[in-house]
Amino acid sequence: MDSAALLDLLGNENRRRILRLLARKPCYVTEISEYLGVSPKAVIDHLRKLEEAGLVESTVDEGRRKYFSIARNLRLEVNVSPYDFGTKSAYSASPNFDITSWRYVSLDVECCRPGDENGDPDAADPELAGLTEELQELERLENELSMAQRWVQGRLTETLDRISSHFEGLDGRFYADLLRALADGPATAERLSRRVEAPPDVVTDALEGLSAHGVVERDGETWRLV
Structure with a gap:
């Protein structure tokens, strides 16, 4: 996609928020609508534009509910300096x-x-x-x-x-996100809960499960990668 067109598309805050949400997990329209605080009709319009740009895609589950997710890796570079302004085309x-x-x-x-x-x-x-x-x-x-x-x-x-594939039948993306947060350095369950947007008790249970796998360890109130 042309970089200028992509910049225009991402200039809308709600579209950026949709992408941030979908980067966490696939969602259906009602979930996105509640997260943004806007009508489902407006969400559908944003999703249509993101789909047309190739940024998101949809799948239908067994209950015929349509889920949206990030379609592919994409990168856009913008350079602003006293001597230059330009964008590099987005690419996978x-x-x-x-x-x-x-x-x-x-x-x-x-x-x-x-x-x-x-x-x-x-x-x-x-x-x-x-x-x-x-x-x-x-x-x-x-x-x-x-x-x-x-x-x-x-x-x-x-x-x-x-990493996600190691947790078949569970929320593998959640565990991958939790380990990624710990890759930044040791942290408490409360701090990690804010990072992964999950309740502290859920995070603690997940950390204890990861500890059983031998990949994290606890030191007082702090958790770290082994």
């Missing part, structure tokens, strides 16, 4: 990039420090030559970081999907 994130040969994936900042005079000493202006060389390095770094972010997004989604 992919885990299949080979990053072993990327020159700057380890962030070699020594080559990009302002004031380095790496230009030709015989040039008319060595300082300017050094700055233009630095500009080339930074442009290449920016491109490689963009690709690295795309690679990470794809691998992150793949990993969360695999």
Whole structure:
């Protein structure tokens, strides 16, 4: 989808809220309507536009209830600076990039420090030559970081999907989200409950179950990944 059209689509706050909700779990229209506090008719209109853009999709369960979910990984980059404004086209994130040969994936900042005079000493202006060389390095770094972010997004989604699949018959996405929250660092059940938007007792029960799997442990009131 054209990046400008995608920006226009996401300029609506309710559509952004719908996507945030669907990123948690698939939902049907009534759930979304109650979450947003708007009419089902308005929700259907937003969902139609998101479906047309390829951002969401729908499935029907055994009870003939239609559920909506995020359709695919998508990334949009916006660059605003005193020297540039632009957007990069949205594209599907992919885990299949080979990053072993990327020159700057380890962030070699020594080559990009302002004031380095790496230009030709015989040039008319060595300082300017050094700055233009630095500009080339930074442009290449920016491109490689963009690709690295795309690679990470794809691998992150793949990993969360695999975690979810370990909890067949349960809310696998909830457990994946809980483990992702703990990946940021140790936290109490109360803090985690706010992060995953679930009651503290439900979170505590889930953590105790994960503890039985040997992937989390408790230290007083705090939980952490093993």
